[in-house]
Amino acid sequence: MTAAQGDPNGTALDPGPDLALKILVAGGFGVGKTTLVGSVSEIRPLRTEEELTSASESVDDTGKVHRKTTTTVAMDFGRITIRSGLSLYLFGTPGQDRFWFLWDDLSDGALGAVVLADTRRLEDCFPAVDYFERRAVPFLVAVNCFADSRSYAADEVAHALDLDRGTPVVLCDARDRDSGKEVLIRLVEHAGRRYTSPVLDSVG
Numbered sequence: 310m311t312a313a314q315g316d317p318n319g320t321a322l323d324p325g326p327d328l329a330l331k332i333l334v335a336g337g338f339g340v341g342k343t344t345l346v347g348s349v350s351e352i353r354p355l356r357t358e359e360e361l362t363s364a365s366e367s368v369d370d371t372g373k374v375h376r377k378t379t380t381t382v383a384m385d386f387g388r389i390t391i392r393s394g395l396s397l398y399l400f401g402t403p404g405q406d407r408f409w410f411l412w413d414d415l416s417d418g419a420l421g422a423v424v425l426a427d428t429r430r431l432e433d434c435f436p437a438v439d440y441f442e443r444r445a446v447p448f449l450v451a452v453n454c455f456a457d458s459r460s461y462a463a464d465e466v467a468h469a470l471d472l473d474r475g476t477p478v479v480l481c482d483a484r485d486r487d488s489g490k491e492v493l494i495r496l497v498e499h500a501g502r503r504y505t506s507p508v509l510d511s512v513g
């Protein structure tokens with residue numbers, strides 16, 4: 310109903326002001342963070358990729374990510390509209406330990422975080438899990454299912470990571486837009502339960 314249709318205040322179906330939420334995409338080196346932000350973003354994603362050089366061979370383990378030639382050195386940025394009036398601004402973190410100093414600025418004001426995990430090297434996401442648990446930032450673990458990795462059930466991953474009860478674990482393919490979007494919707498729902506917001510409650 311609109312004002313012209315007899316709703317003088319125009320409030321009957323007013324979805325309220327647009328809401329933009331900040332979400333972090335974190336996790337270990339080469340787990341697919343840049344891929345996820347790029348696959349879901351409806352704007353051309355901002356990337357800060359640099360070539361991996363022989364100088365970093367001893368610290369950057371590319372053994373499980375063949376064909377990986379670049380790495381994020383500052384952040385990824387993208388945007389996705391979840392539904393009318395609700396957008397997510399996505400900030401992908403760098404995966405390597407030497408860029409930890411960027412995390413506090415990147416996580417400032419974030420509603421929540423996706424921790425991407427690769428089951429072939431689950432331990433790489435421990436620092437991210439620990440970081441968000443310590444700061445009480447709502448997060449979920451999204452297992453990026455690489456074709457050549459063994460598949461595990463979500464509860465096996467939750468157990469292996471010793472996650473708090475209620476921390477969701479979802480399986481995804483970071484290259485697939487719908488799969489990535491589903492991860493983000495689950496995160497917003499999860500964070501919405503924490504903050505009890507009617508706007509977030511209506512996402513699903």
Ligand SMILES: Nc1nc2c(ncn2[C@@H]2O[C@H](COP(=O)(O)OP(=O)(O)OP(=O)(O)O)[C@@H](O)[C@H]2O)c(=O)[nH]1
Nearest residue numbers: 338339340341342343344374377380381404455483
């Ligand atoms: N097979 C497969 N390859 C993937 C998948 N996701 C990412 N990749 C590949 O894995 C490599 C790593 O992906 P990135 O998105 O750069 O990983 P990242 O987490 O941003 O890496 P850093 O920023 O260096 O920590 C790339 O070569 C991707 O093409 C996936 O789901 N399946």
Ligand SMILES: [Mg+2]
Nearest residue numbers: 342343380381
């Ligand atoms: Mg990256």
